[in-house]
Amino acid sequence: xxxxxxxxxxxxxxxxxxxxxxxxxxxxxxxxxxxxxxxxxxxxxxxxxxxxxxxxxxxxxxxxxxxxxxxxxxxxxxxxxxxxxxxxxxxxxxxxxxxxxxxxxxxxxxxxxxxxxxxx
Amino acid sequence: xxxxxxxxxxxxxxxxxxxxxxxxxxxxxxxxxxxxxxxxxxxxxxxxxxxxxxxxxxxxxxxxxxxxxxxxxxxxxxxxxxxxxxxxxxxxxxxxxxxxxxxxxxxxxxxxxxxxxxxx
DNA sequence: TTGACGCATGCCAATATAGGCATATGATGT
DNA sequence: ACATCATATGCCTATATTGGCATGCGTCAA
Numbered sequence: 001x002x003x004x005x006x007x008x009x010x011x012x013x014x015x016x017x018x019x020x021x022x023x024x025x026x027x028x029x030x031x032x033x034x035x036x037x038x039x040x041x042x043x044x045x046x047x048x049x050x051x052x053x054x055x056x057x058x059x060x061x062x063x064x065x066x067x068x069x070x071x072x073x074x075x076x077x078x079x080x081x082x083x084x085x086x087x088x089x090x091x092x093x094x095x096x097x098x099x100x101x102x103x104x105x106x107x108x109x110x111x112x113x114x115x116x117x118x119x120x
Numbered sequence: 121x122x123x124x125x126x127x128x129x130x131x132x133x134x135x136x137x138x139x140x141x142x143x144x145x146x147x148x149x150x151x152x153x154x155x156x157x158x159x160x161x162x163x164x165x166x167x168x169x170x171x172x173x174x175x176x177x178x179x180x181x182x183x184x185x186x187x188x189x190x191x192x193x194x195x196x197x198x199x200x201x202x203x204x205x206x207x208x209x210x211x212x213x214x215x216x217x218x219x220x221x222x223x224x225x226x227x228x229x230x231x232x233x234x235x236x237x238x239x240x
Numbered sequence: 241t242t243g244a245c246g247c248a249t250g251c252c253a254a255t256a257t258a259g260g261c262a263t264a265t266g267a268t269g270t
Numbered sequence: 271a272c273a274t275c276a277t278a279t280g281c282c283t284a285t286a287t288t289g290g291c292a293t294g295c296g297t298c299a300a
Contacts, residue, residue, distance in 0.1 A: 011135045024207075044276080064266090067268060067277090081205050085202040085205065092199045138288095153248090168247060168249085169249090188246065
């Protein structure tokens with residue numbers, strides 16, 4: 001089987017560099033497709049496709065403005081990601097020496113009584 | 121052309137749910153492949169492959185321990201992600217009232233000139 | 241050396257992209 | 271209705287994956 005659909009969640013949506021660039025640009029406010037395409041050096045169809053993915057996972061919203069369609073950021077979907085990654089903060093803040101020490105502790109504990117700990 | 125290699129960066133590595141689960145499990149300490157595979161309900165080869173990706177982007181490290189190979193978390197690679205996503209924090213923390221107000225505006229406009237906008 | 245055990249790899253199949261291009265759809269103005 | 275500008279889509283190709291299975295490789299014990 002193939003990879004889970006990109007369209008399925010924000011994690012996948014932001015795995016693509018150009019989509020991240022789009023989101024970054026949109027922090028500056030709403031922009032029409034052509035603008036984004038030009039600024040990011042991609043073709044208009046490409047931009048539209050990426051925007052579609054972003055729209056499907058809810059990271060951007062659209063608004064018709066005359067002939068144009070203005071895309072705007074809706075960052076709420078990024079929050080879960082920030083929280084998930086944040087769950088690892090203490091692991092990258094700890095110096096590696098301490099980390100190794102921590103690892104040793106766990107091994108000890110496991111030998112005394114095998115845990116299964118938290119998943120997710 | 122196809123999507124950028126998963127193996128290229130942490131963003132892609134954590135786009136895969138099972139790899140996220142592996143990382144989460146590893147917060148509890150080093151574990152051998154078979155352990156992880158069992159706990160996550162996947163085959164051993166599957167686990168090994170995911171671990172390889174995680175190793176290639178530097179999110180886990182390995183250590184030989186007799187017949188086993190213990191995988192341990194190296195969360196440093198998650199920090200850039202946390203920071204990138206954190207750059208959007210102010211956009212999702214803006215009061216919901218303001219956001220809702222904005223949404224109302226959009227609806228108004230739409231009624232004045234019927235669009236079809238977002239689906240999904 | 242021979243087995244057994246724990247893992248890593250290779251190979252194949254099915255599928256989801258991303259890119260490039262042409263073209264359909266929509267909205268506007270004349 | 272028609273021409274035009276702004277986008278969205280469809281189609282095709284090449285490639286990256288993930289899953290399943292069989293198998294190779296390294297380590298340890300007899």
